[in-house]
Each structure stands twice: as C-alpha cells, then as structure tokens.
Amino acid sequence: MVVIRLSRGGSKARPFYTIVAADKRVRRDGSFIERLGFYNPSARGAEEGLRVALDRVTYWKSVGAQASDTVERLIKQAAAKAAA
Numbered sequence: 001m002v003v004i005r006l007s008r009g010g011s012k013a014r015p016f017y018t019i020v021a022a023d024k025r026v027r028r029d030g031s032f033i034e035r036l037g038f039y040n041p042s043a044r045g046a047e048e049g050l051r052v053a054l055d056r057v058t059y060w061k062s063v064g065a066q067a068s069d070t071v072e073r074l075i076k077q078a079a080a081k082a083a084a
Helices: 054-062 069-083
Strands: 002-011 014-023 034-039 050-052
Touching (some): 002 054
Antiparallel strands (some): 002 014
8 A cells, every 4th residue: 555654854953854655564664655745844034944746646546545643644735835
C-alpha cells in the first residue's frame, strides 16, 4: 500500500520534512516513490515554510494512497493558502 507521509531531514534540533509518497513497508527516511513537497516548521520571516504539489497529492489519493494525519492537516493548510 502507498502512503503519503513525512520524511525527516535536517540536523539535530532543526528538523526539515519532505512530503513523500512511499510504500508503507519502507522505513520512515528510506526510499520513496515520489517527492510531493516539503514542510519547514522552523521557517522564519519571508522563508517558505510549506510547499505541496496538490495536483500530485490528488493523483496519489485517486489511486488509493492514504495520507498520514499530519500530512492531511498540511494539505488542508496548503489548499487554503492556494485558494486565498
């Protein structure tokens, strides 16, 4: 099964997450099928904190992928920002 989840990067105490479509059996930071965006919780000022390719997320959900709870929240946040 394919899941849409966060893959952690960055250094200690400075996390940076990549939103990926990956096989559920693969470890969190392991191989993935496609990179769908990123989330930077420590973004300050004019830095971009969230970018999501909503068209690709829609595609993956249409073929049966399930998003994690956190990614679902981020997708809604990105969609609201895109609509504004």
